[in-house]
Structure formats: C-alpha cells, structure tokens
Amino acid sequence: MEGLIFLAVIVILIASVVVSSVKLIPQAEAAVIERLGRYQRTASGQLTLIIPFIDRVRAKVDLRERVVTFPPQSMITEDNLTLSIDTVVYFQVTDPKSAVYEINNYIIAVEQLATTTLRNVVGGLTLEQTLTSRDMINKQLRGVLDSETGRWGLRVARVELRSIDPPPSIQDSMEKQMRADREKRATILTAEGQREAAITTAQGAKQAAILDAEGNKQAAILSAEADRQSRMLRAQGERAARYLVAEGQAAAIARVNAAVKASKPTPEMLAYQYVQNLPEMAKGDAATMWMIPSQFGDSLENFAKAVAKKDDDGVFRYEPADVDTDADLPSAPDEWFDTSTDPEIARSVAAAEAAAKGTTSVMDEEPRKAKPKPGVFDMVPESEGGAAPDDTPALSGPQGAQPGQPTGIDPAAGLDTDLHQGGYPIDETGRDRP
Template identity: 45%
Template structure:
C-alpha cells in the first residue's frame, strides 16, 4: 500500500509543479527540448516536466521607453541634446524572443541613430519648429525597422530639445526683441483703432446734431407757415363775415375812427392824415352842427385893414406931404430884423 501511495504523491506533486496560469495581457514562449514549441496565451496550461520549459514571459501591454538625451548635430553645426520617448508594444512573441538578442537595447540604439540622421538634415531654427515632422519620420523609420523583432512602434515624441547656453542666450534676446516688436505693433494698432473709432463717433455726433438742427428748423418753419396761414385765414374769414353782414358806410367810418384812436395811443407824437380827410371833416362838421357843438358863424377871410401910423417926430418929412419916407422906414425895419437875427444866432 505504501509503495502505491508514494509514487502517486510524487506524480501529483510533479503535475502541480508544472501547472501554469498565464495572466491577462501576457504570453509565455515554450520550448521543447531546446526548440520553440508554442506560445501560451492567458489561461491554464500544463507543461511536460523535464522536456518543456518557459523561455520568456512577455507582456503584451504598450510600453513607454524613455531613453536618455542624445547629442545631435544640426546642419548648421550646432550641437544640442534631444530627449525622446518611444511608445511600442510586442505583436509577435516568437520574433521578439528569437529576432534580436536585446530588443529594448536595439530599439534604443536605433532610435538614437535615426534621430541623428533626421536632425543632421535640418538647421537649428527648423529643428525647433518641426517637432511634428521629426516625430512622424522617426515613427515611420522605427516601425519599419522593428517589424522583424516582433515590435510595433505606435508613437514617438520629442520631449526636450536643449541647445547650448550661448544659443539659448541669443534665442532669448531674439525672443525679447520679437515680443517688443509685437507689443509696439499691437499698441500702434490699438491707437489707430482708437483714433478711428473716436473720429467715427465725432462724425456720427456731428451728423446727428446737423440732422436735429435741420429737423428743428423745418418744424419751426412749418409752425410759422401754419401760424401765418391761420392768421390770414382768420382775417379772410372776418372780412367774409363783414361782407356777408352788409355793413353800411357809416359803420365803416366809425370803425376807422376807432382804429385811429387805437393807433394814436402812446407816448410818441403821431399825425395821421387819412386819404378821405375832407369827407371825415365834413362829416364831423355836419355832426357838430346837428348836435349844436361849436360856432357855426361864417368866418370872414378878407384881409383886415391896418390903421395909419402916427407920424414920428424924430423922422423928417422928405416928401413934403407930412408923412414918413417909405425908404427910410424900410431900411430901419430891415436893420432891426438883421440885429434880431444876429442876436438869436449869438445866443
């Protein structure tokens, strides 16, 4: 009985020791007597003891390979350090195991040489502004070169480009000058836009003011015209009403006298001579006689005779008729008039 149990226990122990569980996203490469036999994917597997062995455990996840910075020389002989990152994954575990001795080391060296070749065809300024092109070219070259190794390069990124300190200082000065130039240009453009906006605002304000003045003048003119029209229309209506009322001449003359009274009211001296003054005077005379106002006696318009002057004893009668000499009298009167006029002028 013991002889049966011991071999059975040994067999179970050997089977348990050769049972393998492959995790997800991993694969095992199996050799049989030193020769590739199979590739185990995720799941439960049992290998033959002493005949099969697991050569390599390979992860199928995407790997991020951060290589150290590589010194490169540009086309214009500028040496700088470039740090790159390579993203890759294993697509064929058999080729990855048997295609190259050290796939990661081989990929690193291949990445460095490819980067030197690409940067060597570019100048410094082009290198600094062409990262996308460098990434694309490196990805295409590395992916094609690593196909025999069972590796697929999914992405390549240039993380850092470090030029020499002298170049950095020159680039800093250039960048500062460029920014100052842009600032000056932006300030000039802002000032120009402000001036243009202010001028447009003043223009619109003047236009609106002119339109407002025009509308106000038009409204005032329309109001004045309407007022004059209403006044003339009212006067016309009044004249039409008077004409329709059949007013006689006496009433019109009375209204004329009332109008003269209103016109003469004031401090200044005014004299109005109506065109029909004779008729007015005659009418007033008739009215006075009818009312018994004033003296209706006729006025004697004949010239009155002057009584003879008494002879002046101081004047000698040269005519022999006992009268005054007319020539002497005339001269005396003229002299008196001249003296009176001279006295008035001196006063």
C-alpha cells in the same frame, strides 16, 4: 522501515514532477515553450502542461503596450547647433516567438534604433525647424521604427519628443529674440490701438462737424425764410396802408371838389380867399419876401375868365357842369386785405418749433392754427384814415368798408359816418362841419 522511507521519497518526486509539469500563463503574457531545445509552441492566458525534463519555458513576454523612456541624447542640427533631445517610445510585442528568437534584447534595440533615426532626421533640419516641427519628426521616427521592428515581432505605436534643450547660450539668444518679438508685437498693437482711436476720434469729430454744419444750415435757412416772410408781410401791410391813405386822400379831394362845386364861388370870393391865404403862404421858412403883382386885378380877371362865365351884370360866376360824375378809381385786390395766416408760414413756424423740441417728423403734422393777425385797417394810423382803437366797434354789414372804399364812408349816403375813420365830414350846404 526503510521501504516506507523509499516509498515516501518516490511519492515526493512524482508530486514535484507533476507540479513542475503544470504551468499557469496569465492573460496578457505569452510563454515560449521549447522541447529538447527547439521551439515547440507559444502559450498565453491558460493552464499549460509540459513534459518534465523534455519541455521547458524559454521566456515569458509581456504582450501589453509598453512605454520606454530613453535618456537624453546629444544631436547636431543642420546649422551646427547641439541639442539635447529626450524621446519616449510606445511599442507592443505582437509576436513573442520573433521577439525571443529574432533579437537578443528588443528594448535596447528599439532605443538604439530610435536614437540613430532621430539623429538622421534632426541632422537635416535647422534649430528653428526642429523646434517647430515636432509632429513631422514624430511621424518620421514612428515610420522608420515600425518598419524596422516589424521583423522583431514589435509594433511601434507612437514616438514622442519629450524635450528639446538647446545650449544655454542659444537659449539666452532665443529668449532675447522672443522678448524682442513680444515687444515688437506690443508696440505694433499699441500703434494699432492709437491709430484706431485717432480714426474713431476723427470720425466722431467729422460727424459732429457735419451735424453742426447741418444745424447751422437749417438755422440759416429758417432765419432767411423767416426774414423773407416777415419782409413780405411788412411790405404787404405797408402797401395796404399806403393804398388806404391814398383812398382817404382821394375821397377828401373828391369831397372838397364837391363842396366847391356846390358853393358856386364867385371871382370876388376867390380873390378874397387868395388875399386871405397870402399870410399863410408867407410863413414858409424859405420865404423871406413876397411881391404882390401890380396888375393884381388883371390877374384875378384872367383867373375868373378861365374858371367862370361873365353874366349880364359883368360879374364872372362859376357854373358847374350839368353832368359831373366821379372818376372811377381802380380798386385794390381782395388779397391785399386778407388777414388769414398763410398755410406755408404756419407749417414753417410749426416745423421750427418742433425742431427746437427735438421732434423728427414735424412736416407731416397739420399746422397749428395761428392767431389771426391784425387787419390791414388796424395797421393804418388813425390820423391817416385807419381803424379806430380797440374800444371802437368795427363796422359790419352794409356799414363795412368795401375793397377800394375807405373806412368810415357810407357808400349809400356819400357822407362820412365816423369822425375817427379818416373822413372829412361836410354838411348839406357843402361846408365843413365844425
């Protein structure tokens, strides 16, 4: 019975030794194995057999990248201000043997090294530089830590400054400064906005004034052009009217002269007409007294000698010349009596109408046909030899008036064919018709 118990104990001891000699090292971990107190090998991610009572696992090291947060540290800047800086270090064990045998506690070593390095870096910077140069501080810390921890089998991946806390008084001053800066920027932006608004308003007023001036200029030009054209047309009409009146007067004088020549007046008849017209001459407002010369007969005799010849019976008689031709009167230019609309005037009127309607390109359009203006004959008063009213038919063909010829005179017959055209009709005897 005792033999069985001893055998069972031996089996249990052997089983425990075998189990203790088999080590399972998971992935991302490394086991430093020693034999008789000296480094033997490093096992990672595998099933490892060790010799009982001879080999042992000195330490297991995590090979993953680790994040270590250190408590805030007080540091003094170059301008003697105290800051509280909290750092975060990202590192990874690359050599488990060095991490176990080269340093006692690599986490504490990294913390202390990061603190001392950060103090050196921050001590050479002012508060403003420290707050605005985080990237530069991170790079310097990473460079120093990576070079110093390499012999410990560590690789520093990144160093971050999680927080930088100045003293409360400094924070209050910084807040006031930031508030002042923001108010300054707000004031500047407000002033810039007002300036831009004023400039825009001024530019708009300038453009409006320019457009208004351009409009007034165009209106003044059109008004002046219209006044000039109207004055020219009115002057042309008055010129044609005066010419026609002069034509009528010349024709009337010529007919009176022809009638006088045809009647062959004697000195007795002239004397009788002279005496008969004396009362008419005395009707003038300025005439208060008329004196008849005492030698009235001698005056008549001298007048008869000047205009007539004395016959055998002693009577003076007027004998007209054998050849008596009418004087050639200068004729008026045909354009004086042109009633068609000037194309330039038509274009100006069309442009003004289109400008009033807002049309942009009106000068390229063909001018509209203007209504024919009344002829120059219609503008002459009827009493001065002008045309008859609208119900009087106009002359055409050979009866029409020629340039230089007054209306109502038949050039072939030499007689007035219309009593309303300003002529002076006479009969075949040379006397005025009633």
